[in-house]
Amino acid sequence: MRFVPGSKWVVAALFFVALAIPLLTDNSYYLNMLxxxxxxxxxxxxxxxxxxxxxxxxxxxxxxxxxxxxxLGLLMVKAQMSFLVSLAVSVVLTxxxxxxxxMISLRLKGHYFAIFSLCMGVILxxxxxxxxxxxxxxxxxxxxPVPKIGSVEFSTLTSQYYLxxxxxxxxxxxxxxxxxxxxxxxxxxIRNSEELAESLGIHAMKSKMLxxxxxxxxxxxxGALYAGxxxxxxxxxxxxxxxFEMLLYLLVGGIGTLWGPVVGTALxxxxxxxxxxxxxYRMIIFGPILVLxxxxxxxxxxGAFAQLKKNQPSVLPDTTDxxxxxxxxxxxxxRLAGGESDA
Amino acid sequence: xxxxxxxxxxxxxxxxIYSLVALGITLIYGIMHLPNFAHxxxxxxxxxxxxxxxxxxxxxxxxxxxxxxxxLVVIGMLLERLVFRPLHHAPHINSMIASIGVMLFIEAIARxxxxxxxxxxxxxxxxxxxxxxLNITEQRLLVIVSAVVLMIGLHLFLKRTVIGSTIxxxxxxxxxxxxxGINANKVSLMTFAxxxxxxxxxxxxxxxxxxxxxSMGAMVNLKAFVIIVLGGMGSIPGAVIGGYILGLAESIxxxxxxxxxxxxxAFVLLILILTVRPTGLFAKEAR
Numbered sequence: 001m002r003f004v005p006g007s008k009w010v011v012a013a014l015f016f017v018a019l020a021i022p023l024l025t026d027n028s029y030y031l032n033m034l035x036x037x038x039x040x041x042x043x044x045x046x047x048x049x050x051x052x053x054x055x056x057x058x059x060x061x062x063x064x065x066x067x068x069x070x071x072l073g074l075l076m077v078k079a080q081m082s083f084l085v086s087l088a089v090s091v092v093l094t095x096x097x098x099x100x101x102x103m104i105s106l107r108l109k110g111h112y113f114a115i116f117s118l119c120m121g122v123i124l125x126x127x128x129x130x131x132x133x134x135x136x137x138x139x140x141x142x143x144x145p146v147p148k149i150g151s152v153e154f155s156t157l158t159s160q161y162y163l164x165x166x167x168x169x170x171x172x173x174x175x176x177x178x179x180x181x182x183x184x185x186x187x188x189x190i191r192n193s194e195e196l197a198e199s200l201g202i203h204a205m206k207s208k209m210l211x212x213x214x215x216x217x218x219x220x221x222x223g224a225l226y227a228g229x230x231x232x233x234x235x236x237x238x239x240x241x242x243x244f245e246m247l248l249y250l251l252v253g254g255i256g257t258l259w260g261p262v263v264g265t266a267l268x269x270x271x272x273x274x275x276x277x278x279x280x281y282r283m284i285i286f287g288p289i290l291v292l293x294x295x296x297x298x299x300x301x302x303g304a305f306a307q308l309k310k311n312q313p314s315v316l317p318d319t320t321d322x323x324x325x326x327x328x329x330x331x332x333x334x335r336l337a338g339g340e341s342d343a
Numbered sequence: 344x345x346x347x348x349x350x351x352x353x354x355x356x357x358x359x360i361y362s363l364v365a366l367g368i369t370l371i372y373g374i375m376h377l378p379n380f381a382h383x384x385x386x387x388x389x390x391x392x393x394x395x396x397x398x399x400x401x402x403x404x405x406x407x408x409x410x411x412x413x414x415l416v417v418i419g420m421l422l423e424r425l426v427f428r429p430l431h432h433a434p435h436i437n438s439m440i441a442s443i444g445v446m447l448f449i450e451a452i453a454r455x456x457x458x459x460x461x462x463x464x465x466x467x468x469x470x471x472x473x474x475x476x477l478n479i480t481e482q483r484l485l486v487i488v489s490a491v492v493l494m495i496g497l498h499l500f501l502k503r504t505v506i507g508s509t510i511x512x513x514x515x516x517x518x519x520x521x522x523x524g525i526n527a528n529k530v531s532l533m534t535f536a537x538x539x540x541x542x543x544x545x546x547x548x549x550x551x552x553x554x555x556x557x558s559m560g561a562m563v564n565l566k567a568f569v570i571i572v573l574g575g576m577g578s579i580p581g582a583v584i585g586g587y588i589l590g591l592a593e594s595i596x597x598x599x600x601x602x603x604x605x606x607x608x609a610f611v612l613l614i615l616i617l618t619v620r621p622t623g624l625f626a627k628e629a630r
Contacts, residue, residue, distance in 0.1 A: 116614075119565065119614070
């Protein structure tokens with residue numbers, strides 16, 4: 001949380017607003033919208049860890065979202081397991097698939113990794129679509145039961161809202177702890193220069209594995225929550241288009257910033273709602289936006305905000321501690337993520 | 344056995360198209376170190392342009408191809424000038440993301456303007472030739488032969504002309520090329536022009552065999568990337584050989600293994616190869 005001194009208060013205030021929203025409105029449209037923003041923010045923040053902090057652009061995350069979603073759906077529909085157990089299994093399983101994929105793909109550097117992850121994303125979505133005996137293919141997986149924890153049934157929109165808000169807050173809290181920890185700094189050092197990081201005694205492969213597996217876990221968690229919320233799954237959720245959409249959210253909000261994924265997801269999803277009638281054509285607008293962002297705002301909205309705050313002569317004493325300064329330096333680094341030295 | 348040879352021919356047709364698209368990607372990568380994710384969508388645009396020139400403007404096949412190539416050359420140059428040149432000094436990941444933006448944009452435009460339906464372009468050459476007992480449509484033969492002609496043409500251009508060799512020089516050693524006074528901007532503009540032209544040519548040749556639709560570029564694009572990773576990014580022979588290997592692998596596995604999973608073949612091949620050789624089959628040096 002390096003964007004404003006005292007940003008803790010902003011976050012706390014937003015948290016209470018989020019808690020209070022179902023009390024203020026029972027408009028199902030807004031609640032549904034917020035739930036979707038929370039779910040996708042979790043997935044995008046996963047992508048942010050590996051792409052924004054560790055610097056490895058992964059385009060396979062829609063696939064991992066799909067694994068999480070389908071694991072939960074299948075366990076609940078076909079094995080009649082309870083919600084919590086299914087959720088735990090889907091998160092663990094996504095992480096395990098992530099570990100296997102990571103072991104192969106993280107040996108590749110820069111562009112090779114991005115291309116490999118793109119292909120991996122296509123494989124995952126093709127498998128989900130074509131493995132009809134398991135996933136029901138294009139017919140979709142229907143009739144996922146209402147999530148139940150103990151005797152509490154999450155059947156109303158409000159209860160779902162709190163369930164998903166809980167996981168969202170949990171994920172953001174863990175993200176924050178990781179980013180501000182030594183491990184998080186290790187990720188950034190790898191983004192800035194893998195060779196340099198290794199010469200400092202950082203085990204780059206191990207750190208990248210950690211970042212990648214954690215990021216797939218978040219994607220899997222988001223997928224599982226999505227399945228429990230919509231209670232219907234189609235193979236298109238794992239499609240590569242969703243990975244591109246996640247990339248769009250991440251870049252608009254700010255890649256390599258803690259709150260960027262949330263801001264970007266909320267903003268772009270709202271815009272997309274307005275453009276509902278455009279559905280298929282919305283990329284006519286968002287495609288060029290993506291290009292303009294990498295040209296003029298490489299750290300998205302949150303990055304621009306941080307820059308603004310920095311340039312402004314502050315009347316307040318600088319309260320950012322050492323840790324935060326380290327991350328700011330990361331933001332100002334010319335390198336966005338995954339870059340390799342100029343050839 | 345006939346079926347087998349028939350599949351070989353089909354594989355060569357597929358491979359020719361893949362190779363032409365992959366050549367463009369590899370040329371651009373060699374010069375600009377940019378994996379241009381929008382390249383397959385230029386291929387799609389090329390197919391549409393050819394289609395409309397023939398159906399709406401009544402051009403015959405060959406002039407339509409020439410015009411389509413010319414139009415795509417201009418589009419490619421515009422892209423280089425407006426999007427990728429300004430990003431050249433930015434970190435590589437920025438231009439990679441920009442190319443994704445361009446890709447999404449082109450596909451959405453195509454959907455908006457021409458709808459999502461599949462269109463069929465009638466081949467002017469629909470006769471069937473009997474070649475050593477194999478039946479090949481003239482169009483397929485045309486694809487194979489034209490691809491070879493284009494590849495030889497590209498080879499001669501790169502090796503025998505001064506302008507062409509500036510591309511080679513820059514791909515081999517950027518600083519060295521600057522030292523002998525090669526203009527980097529001109530070379531990258533030219534590379535984009537050639538690459539887009541090749542994609543348009545491939546699309547025009549393939550249009551009568553395949554259908555024309557907005558997402559036709561996406562799969563070709565992914566496969567072309569598989570090919571250049573196989574062949575080593577930036578390697579021209581790698582792109583050609585890789586293209587044919589993938590085309591053959593696909594048509595043979597589609598017949599003998601399972602056509603449902605035909606599209607998977609390419610990606611599984613990629614994973615197997617990268618697992619064993621993280622830098623691709625023909626990479627010049629370890630990266």
